[in-house]
Amino acid sequence: MSRLSHREIVESVPQKGFFGHPKGLFTLFFTEFWERFSYYGMRAILVFYMYYEVSEGGLGMSEPLALSIMSIYGSLVYMSGIIGGWLADRVFGTSKAVFYGGILIMFGHIALAIPGSVALFFVSMVLIVIGTGLLKPNVSSAVGEIYPKDDHRLDAGFSIFYMGINLGGFIAPLIVGELMKTSFHLGFAAAAVGMFIGLVTFVITKKKNLGLAGTQVPNPLSPQEKKNWTKYTVIGLVAIAAVLAVMIPRGWVTIEGVIALVGVLGILIPTVYFIVMYRSPKTTPTEQSRLIAYIPLFIASVMFWAIAEQGSTILARYADKRTDLNAFGFEISPAWFQSLNPLFIIVLAPLFAWMWTRLGDRNPSIPRKFSFGLLFAGLSFLVILLPGMLSGEGALVNPMWLVLSYFLVVLGELCLSPVGLAATTRLAPAAFSAQTMSLWFLSNAAAQAINAQIVKLNTPETENLYFGTIGGLSIVLGIILFLAAPKIVKFIKE
Template identity: 75%
Template sequence: MSDFNKQKIVDSVPQKGFFGHPKGLFTLFFTEFWERFSYYGMRAILVFYMYYEISDGGLGLSEELALSIMSIYGALVYMSGVIGGWLADRIFGTSKAIFYGGILIMFGHIALAVPGSLSMFFVSMVLIVIGTGLLKPNVSSVVGDMYAEGDDRRDAGFSIFYMGINLGAFLSPLITGELAKESFHLGFGVAAVGMFLGLLVFMLTKKKNLGLAGTYVANPLSAAEKKKLTLIFGAGIIIIGALLAFLIPNGLFTIETVINMVGIFGVAIPTIYFIVMYRSPKTTAVERSRIIAYIPLFIAASMFWAIQEQGSTILALYADKRTQLEFAGMTISPAWFQSLNPLFIILLAPVFAWMWVRLGKYQPSVPKKFSLGLLFAGLSFLVILIPGYFGGGELVSPLWLVLSYFIVVLGELCLSPVGLSATTKLAPAAFSAQTMSIWFLASAAAQAINAQLVRFYNPENEIMYFGTIGGAAILLSILLFILSPKIQVLMKGVK
């Protein structure tokens, strides 16, 4: 997209109207609020639904398999963002991608809400994976479209947007966790209602608040490219069909096979994308330098999310099996711990947004903020091994989990909203939405790796498990801090 068209989009959006930010931030804030309400409400109870016995309303899977599926689910959700970003950039624009994605997510939650079998569970997975891939990266991309280059409000705007995400994520586990005591399907039903409300907000306010944002196709397909794509798509369907026809009858297409395949794709897809963007004739010399600068940030983000995302797998299991749930005269639902991360972000996001604006040109560079994020992530895992070391196999106080979630949130606020903003700044013009998809691929790669890592966790080796992963994150944070001046040079003026 040309600089002229970028400015034309900015000019079409009312620039004042939501806490001093573009009016469209209201639309995107509440669209994402309800989408995250639905997703995190579902996610808070999903792992329990998988490994609880059928007699207790669950699917009766083993804990190890449930943890791996949970990680793969998360990996596929973010991996599908590549498809969503590509479709937005090349075919129908980000606004339509958001709408289509919301529809699929809603039907995915409805499928979970209907009492059924493991087959219905996998149907819901497919719908939510594809829907989130369409919606999630493109909402964030539209946020970036509303700000002119050099607008100092951009980082603060992403922090406010990020607070909306976490407000929805905070409320939903409290509701679905309580409903799950009666029936998991009631909780999933509330998630479906949440996505419906998000779609309603988006459709009723986008025309007035977003202007042209989301309506442009950044890099539309030519007629020749459309023909080539049709042939590739048809060949792909035939190849996949032939593979399944061979694998399924021979018992080779198993959950284990899927887990291993996703692990490979989680690393291969972002690698391929970086190569394609770097070598594209549509990428300028300055943009190539920024792509090189983005690679270490991507690796750091993957390490961070590998720890943070275990809050819904390993720490969820820890809450259910290793934590004293009778506390201060009440019984705590293990799902409620999923609200801690977003709660701390809601409380601290305005503080961090104010701090970055207050520091101005004296604030740490983007690579240094990433190194701080990794440091806190590593410390959060070192903290959670302490009660196991001193308490043996006894149930531990829930306050240890609270402290661990708090520390990782400090890291998340150094890395995540800053990463979203930096991605929109470093993205090549021809790959704007797709570069945002690559940002979410850091989470996909992390969770693909987690699908393998979670198999090594058990109460007997939890000290080594948390210590090894936490220590590795701290070492990587130190390395990134040392390299940050060189990375900053490669960013070619982006701060």
């Protein structure tokens, strides 16, 4: 089969039909909406499920262990995107990767919905980790595929797509947070239903709306490479299973050891990936220059997500333990606070999309948008210092402090995340398009791998030092990135 050009793929996609954007954006928007509904619904109650007592329907883990596992879970979810991106680039194409990933995610939530043991909990983790790795980077990569090159709508399109992500993320904690009052497993069942609806939406609408997008394998394996890949994959899986069969009964595999290993991999994998892509003969000199420009953006993203992702760990526990949940005359579910981030994005994303389009040539450069993101993220942690200083250690605080913290980090997210998605599609080497999108999500994986180590440092005694140090570091890095922006732009070579 002859290779399709980007132009031929774009011509197969109806270019008008979804708020002035390609019709395929509808399919990708709602597929991702339901996938995020399932993921954020599960995530909103997962840390509580881990550390609540068994008598309360939980697993009875210690709080520090639950926080670390939650961070590692998030890290592995995004780290697995490397596998998903590679399979899309070399074996499946993005369309099949999205479909297979959705099936695994759905079964992962079904496993959580079945009352069982800690072992069943870890089975669900494996399914959701692998499934999200297949689906998440590839559905985002497909957004860039349906637009013509240098289309001015691309940034706005990613902002609309990003709003779909957060619409699912807003609704899910409200529903699942209420269901958890009856049973955690009812909440997990709702997440499974959400992923099923997403799969149905994708299958029914993809042919008409996406055309040829996602059907082509960008860098397919040769027959010999495919044969070797199959052989080594089978050998590797058998070897891993054999090693675990020996080590687990002897107690040589511990949760703490896995947490430490993932922490190392969170830094090592993206480092190796940058080197491999940069040195590849398939990467042109211009693409190498753009990869160099991408490195400081990647580091900035790690810093940002290290703060933002603590909304489901440190701030979730803060909502549960340190916040007055009856401040407004009725009982607030601690899970509901995780709807704040997507709620603010739903409200503000159209304004940011309009602003970037309206500014045109006066747009701040990509690095400077990232620097604004770091500034707001740092402020969100400094703000949470104030109630502790004013109320004293252990006192319940007004929930509006958490609302303000989430609001500030959302301002940073809208400066950094949709812009980062669009920048990734522009700066990716042609032979590594889906894999570079996976690399973008590795910044989140690295951040949460780091978080798995540092969340244990947050105690009532160290609360102010914890928030102040991390928030201050983010602001300092933001200032450095702002000053270095002109040099970074030169490497982009647009």
